[in-house]
Amino acid sequence: MDDTTLVPVAGNGLLPLRALNRRQLLTGLGAGALALPSAALAAGGRPSWMQGAGVGMRGYGTPSPAETVGRVAIASQPGTTGSGASRTPLAALEGTITPSGLHFERHHSGVPTIDPGAHRLHIHGLVEKPLAFSLEALDRYPLVTQLRFLECSGNSAVNLAAPEAPDLDVATLHGLVSQSEWVGVPLSILLEEAGLKPGAAWVIAEGADAAAMSRSVPLAKALDDAIVALYQNGERLRPENGYPMRLFLPNYEGNMSVKWLRRLKVTDQPAMTKDETSKYTELMPDGRAAQFTFTMGVKSVITRPSKGYGLGAHGIYPITGLAWSGQGEIRRVEVSADGGRSWADAALEGPGGPGAMVRFRMPWHWQGQPATLVSRATDSTGARQPTREMLVQARGPQSLYHYNGQQRWQVSAAGDVRNSYV
Amino acid sequence: MDDTTLVPVAGNGLLPLRALNRRQLLTGLGAGALALPSAALAAGGRPSWMQGAGVGMRGYGTPSPAETVGRVAIASQPGTTGSGASRTPLAALEGTITPSGLHFERHHSGVPTIDPGAHRLHIHGLVEKPLAFSLEALDRYPLVTQLRFLECSGNSAVNLAAPEAPDLDVATLHGLVSQSEWVGVPLSILLEEAGLKPGAAWVIAEGADAAAMSRSVPLAKALDDAIVALYQNGERLRPENGYPMRLFLPNYEGNMSVKWLRRLKVTDQPAMTKDETSKYTELMPDGRAAQFTFTMGVKSVITRPSKGYGLGAHGIYPITGLAWSGQGEIRRVEVSADGGRSWADAALEGPGGPGAMVRFRMPWHWQGQPATLVSRATDSTGARQPTREMLVQARGPQSLYHYNGQQRWQVSAAGDVRNSYV
Numbered sequence: 001m002d003d004t005t006l007v008p009v010a011g012n013g014l015l016p017l018r019a020l021n022r023r024q025l026l027t028g029l030g031a032g033a034l035a036l037p038s039a040a041l042a043a044g045g046r047p048s049w050m051q052g053a054g055v056g057m058r059g060y061g062t063p064s065p066a067e068t069v070g071r072v073a074i075a076s077q078p079g080t081t082g083s084g085a086s087r088t089p090l091a092a093l094e095g096t097i098t099p100s101g102l103h104f105e106r107h108h109s110g111v112p113t114i115d116p117g118a119h120r121l122h123i124h125g126l127v128e129k130p131l132a133f134s135l136e137a138l139d140r141y142p143l144v145t146q147l148r149f150l151e152c153s154g155n156s157a158v159n160l161a162a163p164e165a166p167d168l169d170v171a172t173l174h175g176l177v178s179q180s181e182w183v184g185v186p187l188s189i190l191l192e193e194a195g196l197k198p199g200a201a202w203v204i205a206e207g208a209d210a211a212a213m214s215r216s217v218p219l220a221k222a223l224d225d226a227i228v229a230l231y232q233n234g235e236r237l238r239p240e241n242g243y244p245m246r247l248f249l250p251n252y253e254g255n256m257s258v259k260w261l262r263r264l265k266v267t268d269q270p271a272m273t274k275d276e277t278s279k280y281t282e283l284m285p286d287g288r289a290a291q292f293t294f295t296m297g298v299k300s301v302i303t304r305p306s307k308g309y310g311l312g313a314h315g316i317y318p319i320t321g322l323a324w325s326g327q328g329e330i331r332r333v334e335v336s337a338d339g340g341r342s343w344a345d346a347a348l349e350g351p352g353g354p355g356a357m358v359r360f361r362m363p364w365h366w367q368g369q370p371a372t373l374v375s376r377a378t379d380s381t382g383a384r385q386p387t388r389e390m391l392v393q394a395r396g397p398q399s400l401y402h403y404n405g406q407q408r409w410q411v412s413a414a415g416d417v418r419n420s421y422v
Numbered sequence: 423m424d425d426t427t428l429v430p431v432a433g434n435g436l437l438p439l440r441a442l443n444r445r446q447l448l449t450g451l452g453a454g455a456l457a458l459p460s461a462a463l464a465a466g467g468r469p470s471w472m473q474g475a476g477v478g479m480r481g482y483g484t485p486s487p488a489e490t491v492g493r494v495a496i497a498s499q500p501g502t503t504g505s506g507a508s509r510t511p512l513a514a515l516e517g518t519i520t521p522s523g524l525h526f527e528r529h530h531s532g533v534p535t536i537d538p539g540a541h542r543l544h545i546h547g548l549v550e551k552p553l554a555f556s557l558e559a560l561d562r563y564p565l566v567t568q569l570r571f572l573e574c575s576g577n578s579a580v581n582l583a584a585p586e587a588p589d590l591d592v593a594t595l596h597g598l599v600s601q602s603e604w605v606g607v608p609l610s611i612l613l614e615e616a617g618l619k620p621g622a623a624w625v626i627a628e629g630a631d632a633a634a635m636s637r638s639v640p641l642a643k644a645l646d647d648a649i650v651a652l653y654q655n656g657e658r659l660r661p662e663n664g665y666p667m668r669l670f671l672p673n674y675e676g677n678m679s680v681k682w683l684r685r686l687k688v689t690d691q692p693a694m695t696k697d698e699t700s701k702y703t704e705l706m707p708d709g710r711a712a713q714f715t716f717t718m719g720v721k722s723v724i725t726r727p728s729k730g731y732g733l734g735a736h737g738i739y740p741i742t743g744l745a746w747s748g749q750g751e752i753r754r755v756e757v758s759a760d761g762g763r764s765w766a767d768a769a770l771e772g773p774g775g776p777g778a779m780v781r782f783r784m785p786w787h788w789q790g791q792p793a794t795l796v797s798r799a800t801d802s803t804g805a806r807q808p809t810r811e812m813l814v815q816a817r818g819p820q821s822l823y824h825y826n827g828q829q830r831w832q833v834s835a836a837g838d839v840r841n842s843y844v
Contacts, residue, residue: 020564034559038552054532056503059492061523070481081478094605094653101483110476130460137456142442145771183516231516349567351773
C-alpha cells in the first residue's frame with residue numbers, strides 16, 4: 001500500500017486524486033471498511049426475485065418502485081396550482097445529465113396542454129415576410145445538438161437574501177439548475193428566412209402559456225447560438241420544458257429560454273415586459289436595478305456530502321458536485337475542507353464543452369473532525385466563483401438574481417451536515 | 423443566394439454541408455416551402471391552452487400525452503412474459519442520448535423486482551478475501567462517468583439471415599442499440615480490494631434474474647474500463663437495465679454487461695455458460711462457431727429518411743442517423759444517395775469520445791428521383807463499416823451476431839422508403 005496517498009494535499013484531510021484509485025485505503029485504515037465477508041453466498045440460497053420469472057417488457061419505462069426520488073420543494077404561488085417552481089434533487093443524482101422527469105420547473109401560469117398539430121411558431125415584426133412554422137415543418141430544418149445546463153436566474157437566491165444561513169438541503173438551495181442534451185433548429189436560419197428589416201435589434205419571445213411569458217432577446221444572441229429546441233435528452237420536449245417547442249439560449253438565465261414558444265417579434269428595442277421589470281432584474285443597494293444581465297456566472301456546488309447526506313463511520317469519503325459557467329468552459333474546481341483556508345484541485349468528469357456542466361470529485365479523509373466543505377470553480381475566461389461576502393459587498397443582499405456565491409457545508413463531529421455562511 | 427450550395431457533392435442530390443446553414447434554399451427552390459405566411463397571428467385569437475391556467479407541477483415528469491413514442495417490436499418467447507426483447511424507436515429520437523424509458527430491453531427471464539437494501543454483489547473464487555457489497559457501500563466508492571453506447575450483439579441480425587430484405591423499420595431492424603451516461607465503480611478497485619490469486623484469468627458474472635444470466639469476462643477487461651454501474655442518465659438504473667446495479671463493459675456486446683449483477687467469480691478459465699454456447703457465438707460456414715467475439719464493430723445507420731419516415735413534397739431533406747464503434751472513436755461517416763456509387767462526408771455532432779455514439783447529418787436535394795440511401799462509418803482504428811455482401815462472404819448468412827453491415831434504404835418516386843439489400 002502506498003502510504004503517500006494518505007498524506008493530505010490540503011488542510012483537514014483532503015487527499016490526493018490518486019486516492020480515487022486506491023480503494024484499499026478504506027480497509028487498510030481499519031476504519032470504514034465497507035465490504036463484508038462474502039459469507040451469505042457460501043450459505044447458499046437465491047433471493048426471492050430469482051425464484052420465478054420477472055415482469056414483462058414495457059413500451060415506456062419508469063424508475064423502480066423502490067426509488068422515491070422526485071423533484072423537491074414544489075411550491076406554487078398562493079391561490080394558484082401551477083405557478084411556482086420545483087427543483088432537481090441534486091444530491092440523489094450522479095453524472096452530468098439530469099433525467100428529463102427530474103428537470104427543474106418554473107412556471108408562471110402552469111403547464112399548458114398543447115396540441116402539437118395545432119401549435120404554430122410565428123415570426124413577425126421587423127421582417128420582410130412574417131412566417132408561421134408547424135412542428136412538422138421545423139422537423140425538416142437542419143437540427144443541431146447541444147449538451148447544456150439551464151439555470152433559473154433566481155437559483156440559490158435564498159443564500160443571499162436570508163440573513164442567517166437557512167437550514168436547507170442542496171436541492172432546495174440550488175436545484176433550479178439541470179442539464180440536458182437539447183436538439184433544435186438554429187434560430188438564425190428561421191430569422192434569415194423571414195428576412196430582417198433595417199433597425200432590427202431585439203426579438204421578443206412569447207410563450208403559449210396563460211401567462212404569455214415574454215422576454216426580450218438581443219438580436220445578436222438570436223443570430224448566434226440560439227435554437228428553437230424540439231428535443232430534450234433524445235425525445236420530444238417534456239410538457240414542463242416547453243412541449244412542443246421552446247426557445248433555448250445557451251448560457252443565459254433560464255427564464256429567457258421561453259417555453260411553449262408561440263411567437264418571436266423582431267423589434268428595434270426591448271419590450272420591457274412584465275417579466276423583465278421588478279422580476280428578473282437585480283435591485284442594487286442604491287435603489288436602482290440592473291437589467292438585462294443575461295449570462296449566468298461561474299458556479300459550483302458540492303452535492304455530497306450535504307444536508308441529509310451526512311457521514312457515518314470515520315474513513316475516506318467522496319466529495320462530489322457539479323460546476324458550470326455561462327461564460328465559458330469549466331477549467332478548474334477547487335475544494336476546501338477547512339472553510340477556504342486551503343484548497344486542492346478536484347478531478348473533472350463528463351463530456352463537458354462550452355455551456356456544459358462538469359462533475360467534480362475529491363477524496364476526503366474524515367476522522368471525526370469538524371469541517372467546512374466548500375468548492376469554487378474557475379472558467380475559461382479566468383473568472384472564479386466568488387464568496388457570499390464578495391457578492392454582498394458588490395451587489396447588496398437584495399439583488400436576488402444571478403447569485404453564484406460559494407456554498408459552504410458545515411460538518412459536525414457527529415457527521416451531520418448543514419448550510420453555513422461562515 | 424449562393425447557388426453553389428445547390429451543386430451536389432455526390433451523386434443523386436447530396437448537397438455540401440454548408441447547405442445545412444442555408445435554409446432559404448428550401449423556399450428559393452419554389453418547392454418544399456415549409457413555413458406559411460403568418461396570417462393566423464394577425465387574425466388574432468389565442469389558442470385554447472392560453473385561456474386558463476395550466477396544470478400543476480409534478481414530482482416526476484412524463485412525456486406529453488400527445489406523444490405516443492414507445493419501445494417497439496416487443497416480443498417475448500412463446501409461453502413466457504418477460505423473456506425477449508424490445509427496441510429503441512430510433513427514427514423518432516434525436517441527438518445522441520437515449521431516454522432511459524426507451525432504452526432497448528433484452529431479458530432472459532423477465533425483469534426481477536429487487537429490494538435494493540437486500541441486494542448484494544459478491545466477489546469470490548480466486549481471490550484472497552471473498553467480499554460482499556451492498557448498494558449503500560458501493561456509493562462510498564470512487565465513481566466514474568462514461569457516455570457509452572450499448573448494443574446487443576444480435577442487433578440487425580435479420581438483415582443478414584433473411585434471404586430477401588425484410589420490409590421492417592429502422593427500430594425493428596436496428597433498435598437493439600441505445601446510449602446512456604453510465605456512472606459506476608471501476609471494477610478494478612473492487613477486484614483489487616478482494617485481492618486476485620495467482621492463476622486468475624476470467625471473471626464469471628451472474629445476474630439476479632431467474633435465468634441467472636451468466637457470462638465469462640476476460641480479467642484484462644475487468645481490470646481495464648469495466649464498471650459496476652449504479653446510475654444511468656443521472657438517476658439510479660432503471661429496472662430493465664439492471665437496478666440496482668449492473669456490470670457495464672464499454673464496447674463489448676451488450677449481453678456481457680450483466681444486469682442485476684449478483685456475483686463475480688474469479689476463475690482461471692471461462693465458464694462456458696448456457697449463455698455463451700449456441701447463443702452469443704457466431705456459426706461459421708464450416709460448421710464451427712466463433713466464440714468470445716466481444717467487441718462490437720464499427721457501424722452506422724440512417725434513421726431518417728427510413729421506412730415510415732418517407733418524403734413528401736420535393737425539396738431539400740435532412741438525412742440523419744447514428745454511428746458508433748466498439749473499437750474506437752467515430753472519425754467519419756459517409757453518405758451515399760446512389761446506393762454506394764458515390765459518397766460525401768456527413769457532419770458529425772454530439773459529445774462523442776471513445777465508445778460514444780455520434781449523430782450525423784447530410785443535406786439532400788430530392789426532386790422525385792428514385793434513390794438508395796446508405797451510410798458507412800469509419801473509426802479511429804481505420805476500420806470501415808462493411809457491406810452486407812462482404813459479411814456474407816466472410817462469415818456466411820448464419821453467423822447471426824455482430825452484424826454491422828451497411829443499411830440501404832430504397833426511396834421510391836412516391837417518396838416511400840423501404841429496406842433493401844441492393
